[in-house]
Amino acid sequence: MFCAQCGQWVADGEAACPRCGSPVHGAAIGPLPEAAAAPAPEPPPVRYAGFWRRFGTMIVDSLVLFFPTAIVRVVSGGDAWGLSSQWDAPDALRAVLVNLTLWWLYCALLESSRAQGTLGQQLLGIRVCDNRLRRISFGRATGRFAAQFVSALTCGLGYLVNLWTKKRQTLHDLASGCLLARADSLSAPAAGGQP
16 A cells, blocks of 8 residues: 555555554555556547548438529529529518528538537537537637538638648638537537637
8 A cells, every 4th residue: 555645655464654654544544656657548639621522411401492492583583493594683682681591501500519610510420619619609600600601602712722731621610719629529519618
């Protein structure tokens, strides 16, 4: 056993520590030095969502929202694919605005929810987090959605930034202070509360 005061080895049966003289009994026995020196295990490193996993989420989310947006286009006087040439400009603009609102609410509400991702992101095991791996707020999710237009307006180069950043962030992730982490590498599902 070891002395709780100085850590000196004390042979079994001795009443006091030979180094410091403090009494040794069952309650005063300290931990073994090997146990005290062993560091706590580090959590596994966070893995980030790469290009193809993100591309897969875009496909799934596009399929999920195809029918609601097609219904809006048909009701507005167009066709399901949005290719009708007989579509009036006000009706087309109204359909675009309604569909844009659907996409915004779908992305922002789900990414700021406990699930931390759209249905496509959930299916492919991705969680949208802030830079500290915490759940993002609705406002930050809205900013991330708006910043996607910047990524798209750069002829898609904003999405390809993902290939060169350390945390696999796209241009709109960098602009909004977000990152997409793989759910299987996060230590806790929500990794903290809302910022």
